[in-house]
Amino acid sequence: MAPLKKAVPTPDRPARGGAASGLAGGRGGGRKRAPPAMSRFGGRTREYPALSIDRFDRDNLRARAFFLSHCHKDHMMGLRATALKRRLEVSLKVKLYCSPVTKELLLTNWKYKFWENHIVALEVETPTQISLEDETSGEKEDVVVTLLPAGHCPGSVMFLFEGENGTVLYTGDFRLAKGEAARMELLHSGTRVKDIQSVYLDTTFCDPKFYHIPSREECLNGILELVRSWTSLSHNHVVWLNCKAAYGYEYLFINLSEELGIKVHTNKLDMFRNMPEILCHVTTDQRTQIHACRHPREDDCFRGNRLPCGMTYLNGTPVHVISIKPSTMWFGERKKKTNVIVRTGERTYRACFSFHSSYSEIKDFLSYICPVNVYPNVLPMGGTEDKVLEILKPLCRSYRRIMEPRYKPLGTLKRAHKRELSDTDEDDLFESELISTRPKIPKWQRGESRPSSTGQAENSEGNINESTESYKGTTTYTSFKVDFVDCEESNDDDDDDDDEEEPEKNTVQFLSHEPNATSTANFSGVTSDQQESNASVPCWDEFFTGNKLEESSENEDNLPSSADAGGSQSLFSDSDGVSDSTHISSVNSSQSTHISEQGSQGWDSQMDTVLITSQERSALDLSTGGSRAVFPVLQESPRDTQLDSSRGKPPGQDRLCAHDGACGLESKGCEKAAEDGTAHIQDVLAEISDSSRTPDLELRRDSQSSSDFEIPLTPGAEAPQPDKLHYLYKKLAAGENIITEKKV
């Protein structure tokens, strides 16, 4: 959830202090900034008010049981307050339920030690019955709670409550790729999705502005290649990851460390003492080429070519530091299309990175669950509750009920109906039958299929997913070739980045393409102007010879429409059609308890800024240790991927290369490389771009591409357009009937 930060004054008890007291309103006299995304979730659900979740102040103090979805401060409000401490002292029964990882992280902070005897770690995906007893009246109520992996940060979970008042899902903060809900066994009953009364939903990015956020893998790979290219220049080329001090970047650290054999320097790591799979990739030894350390004046440090930890020399020579700042909003604000990595200064980069589901991921999730009610936990910045509900309600059953006859005579149907169509033009969301008959993805198929965002689409395309992803299980690493291109044009037209250092703002486009970029581009369902100029009809041969298929299914079918249309901006997808796909089928365990994630759709590279199309390059070729998986735990079930201390190491974990060896491999002749980083990055990349591809990569790539086909293309085109043809080919390849479904 985006900041729950500011206390929201309530009628029963206004926030204390400062402005709220009315006494300090005049302080400073400066204008208040627009508030960031604000929590709307007060800590309790309507159905189970005796439970407090992620809020531990005010009335929540009286809860019969407490739940913590993850260890971010904005979800821990009141958790160490005196009032709660006192309650624990007089009650042995009151418990805080959370995941084992969250418990570990919480208790490594001495400020929360007093919880020690009151925390109950629940295994993820293990339904547990909890007896809630009112300590004064003795009244009892049973509820079954199930923790589901949330993909937000280590230990993060969603809570599924089942009891007398129906089934309720509280998502906490989550990032789940499309189709993840369908893979969660415990969201299902038999073969069907459970009948969920209410979802309390993380709506941080529930704004068409964030229609598409590149998958974790895509972002990771962008960062990986940038870090790789810089650190390979010489032993004293160092990267500073300017990460906010929060759990959630661990999987990035782990993957960088695994891929490059370079541990990540952090200020603290004792909280991971019982999590060897993280611990072995971070270090408090400054003498490393990747840093994620913090300092109050870290920007000053950086400007002085110093790391926040103070390191200025490595291997006896001054370090050359670049910074990479992960962010999501920044990309969301771009008016022009950008890539996952954008250069913002001579030595500064922005990398796309998100802990929260994108607009389309949220919609996919919700439409799959299809609850009766939805309650947004967060109002996106600048958003209103009405606006968010306008987006979400059509995906709920309650909406349909409202839409039925009783409103008809009032004349409101048309307007509402229009809204419904506009926002979800891809299907008939209000067939409640769809909900009840939606099949669960069979267990054996999990991790191999890409259920679509809607039941209908899934029905029509499920087979394709299955057939084209049959290689998924073997997709254990990614590969792609990158080039950094300094673009003449500025990335942004307004707010220049604060770390801007160069007179002219160069944008380094981080592009990854297939070797046959032109042909793949032609498979695009939607073509840009530029694309159209050289658009040609897709060729079956190319399609079928294992070259990547490209299609912006999302743009096609989940097309942001009316509601979306205004500010809609698929951040990384300009519909140009050359979508890059990085081929990873699992997210690393460190991103919590979770997911065998198939990356969400590849984002479309921006063809208009392609100066150099990169060729595919196998990660194998560059990886220091050989065939290492970027995401080493994909075979594991969600439960197994939990960062529990009891959990075994992921496969291959022991293969952490000595980083000297790693660097030495690629640093030849680069010792005097520092002055112009970009040029040298390009040099290095040029050098490695000859690397050959491994044959099976192509298979993987192909298999991955199926994720782009989860939603049927819009039928009804008169003549077979390239995209149509592409679709037909796809179906044919899947051995399917090519009769198109009639859409609403």
Place this chain on the structure above:
DNA sequence: GCGATCAGCT
């Protein structure tokens, strides 16, 4: 003095 809150700043 401590905790809560807010402004300001990453």
Place this chain on the structure above:
DNA sequence: CACAGCTGATCGC
């Protein structure tokens, strides 16, 4: 540009 969290000032207890 804001995903989360720190610091310091201020206020209430």
